Every structure is written in structure tokens, then in C-alpha cells.
Amino acid sequence: MKQLHKILNEITALTTNIETNYPELYRSLDENPMTLPMSEHPHMDKEVMQEYLESLKQLLDHYLDEHKNSI
Numbered sequence: 001m002k003q004l005h006k007i008l009n010e011i012t013a014l015t016t017n018i019e020t021n022y023p024e025l026y027r028s029l030d031e032n033p034m035t036l037p038m039s040e041h042p043h044m045d046k047e048v049m050q051e052y053l054e055s056l057k058q059l060l061d062h063y064l065d066e067h068k069n070s071i
Contacts (some may be wrong), residue, residue: 004046011053018060025063
């Protein structure tokens with residue numbers, strides 16, 4: 001349970017960072033296919049939340065890489 005709590009805290013911190021520092025990216029989070037569950041009532045466990053956290057990290061990394069290249 002501690003591990004799940006840690007993952008949820010990381011997700012919260014990362015989404016807050018995105019919301020604060022990259023509002024243009026934050027607006028697209030709800031529309032990102034990687035963040036949308038595939039079933040109507042998805043099973044949310046430690047593994048699923050870890051995958052979601054990793055997808056958020058990848059999304060931000062990709063955004064930062066693209067933004068660096070456009071400057």
C-alpha cells in the first residue's frame with residue numbers, strides 16, 4: 001500500500017508541475033489516448049498507476065524535447 005501511495009504522490013506532483021509550468025500541455029492531458037482507460041470500469045492497481053505515471057513522464061519528456069528543437 002505504501003508503494004501505491006508513493007506512486008499517487010508522484011502522479012500528483014508531476015501533474016501539478018505540468019499544470020503550473022506547461023499549461024498548454026496540461027490542457028491536452030484529458031485528450032491523450034495514453035491516459036484514457038480502455039474499459040468503462042478500469043481496474044486501478046499499483047501496476048496500472050505506475051504505467052500511468054510512466055506515460056506522464058514520457059509525455060513531458062517528449063514535449064520538452066520537441067520544445068527544445070523548436071527554439
